[in-house]
Amino acid sequence: MIVAHTPDADDAFMFYAMVSGKVKTRLKIEHLIEDIETLNRMAFEGKLDVTALSVHAYAYIDDKYRILSAGASVGDGYGPIVVAKKDMELEGKRIAIPGKYTTATLLLKLALDDFDAVEMRFDRIIDAVKMEKVDAGLLIHEGQITFEMHNLVKVLDLWEFWHERTGLPLPLGVNVIRRDIPDDDQREFLRVMKDSIKYALENVDEAINYAMKYSRGMNKELVKRFATMYVNEYTYEMPINVVKAMEKLFEMAEKRKILKKPKLDILF
Incomplete structure (x- = not known):
């Protein structure tokens, strides 16, 4: 097996x-x-x-x-987040995603009407944001708790988006x-x-x-x-x-x- x-x-x-x-x-x-x-x-x-x-x-x-x-x-009180070098409006921006079929990407599609998805491995997203290859990055895994060490700011919290609408765990x-x-x-x-x-x-x-x-x-x-x-x-x-x-x-x-x-x- x-x-x-x-x-x-x-x-x-x-x-x-x-x-x-x-x-x-x-x-x-x-x-x-x-x-x-x-x-x-x-x-x-x-x-x-x-x-x-x-x-x-x-x-x-x-x-x-x-x-x-x-x-x-x-997630219960936490989940995927979108980070950038500074606070910004995300509509229409180039956002790195950790895979087309990840749940984080689905949540981002529910939260935003329009964005340009740039698919890449999850562990390359923080560097892509820091090097300005993208405007922002969708973080899963440990990036959710380490992003501040890279001088990035949280622009969108998808747990908050989800919980405000459903009251359910994520x-x-x-x-x-x-x-x-x-x-x-x-x-x-x-x-x-x-x-x-x-x-x-x-x-x-x-x-x-x-x-x-x-x-x-x-x-x-x-x-x-x-x-x-x-x-x-x-x-x-x-x-x-x-x-x-x-x-x-x-x-x-x-x-x-x-x-x-x-x-x-x-x-x-």
Whole structure:
């Protein structure tokens, strides 16, 4: 079974126990590490058995994959942001985005009527803004808490945009599993995923030490802060308000004619 996730501290944190053999299983698991937009596009081709996926991307693969009720990345009080060298009006500007199918990009499309999207890897966006290759940049992952170290300012907070309109937590990423995998194996992987997350939450320092290999220059305290932002009670088991939030996100996007609302199929 090929299980794909991102080279980010939060994914490393939640997958630590699985990768290190702390959680036992009859499944033979091979781990693949790629950035989230690469995984989104690989999922479109159905190449991965289990993968981290942007919630946005699920709209295009609901016929191939089911959502796992464990492993979601959910913002509650925080989320993607747009930064620039100075405060500015964003309509019509060139904005670097971390992938066409990221949830952050979908949120930006809901928040702005018109902008020129410049697609690039998420870890190149801050430098692109600093070098003025773009007017602003849409940040995911640790950039949300490190941007001020680069003398950038927050121009748009997409968590605030979302919460003001919905009052719900912000679903950004999920883990999905291929529909054609036998049901017993799907449920066994879900059990392993939950046990891995539980181990990390109960052994934070141990899991953070592993996650440091994906720190990208952050110190241990920042890695811990970032990882525990997105690996939390929502991650262990998806509550009904996160399901409602995904429904709302897709409804808003369909109303704007961005995509067709998919049918949510979640394995609990």
